[in-house]
Amino acid sequence: MKCPRCGANDDRVVDSRESAEGAAVRRRRECLGCFLRFTTYERIETSPLRVVKKNGERVGFDVERVLAGMARACEKLDVPTEALETAAHRVEARCQEEYDREVPSAVVGNFVMAELERIDHVAYVRFASVYREFRDVSQFLEELERMSEVERRP
């Protein structure tokens, strides 16, 4: 650890203890060049969120990709970009909150659908048709029907 005073890269640890919550280790160090004592903290690196694909492959969660998918679903619709950005970040936050480290790709798809449902019905159906993998056409039509029922409500 580089000394903050003389810049020497040689020290000895004079004391080492866990912080109160156990989230960090605090170390008192003494520079062997100028004998300055200074403190360092060692923390666990929080690993980034990963998406588990159907084939078991794991990829880093990419909010830009989520946003791109949502934007594609909203093509030619009058949806403000900020609304999509906010929604994409909400999807990320939900994944981190509910899944910690690894989230199945289907769950990401469901969260995206929930956001799109609130933003734009057409975008929602478009996205759903791709990501929910309707088993047959009737299932897709059911979804459309359900959506139009929602729209008819005052």
Ligand SMILES: [Zn+2]
């Ligand atoms: Zn020093």
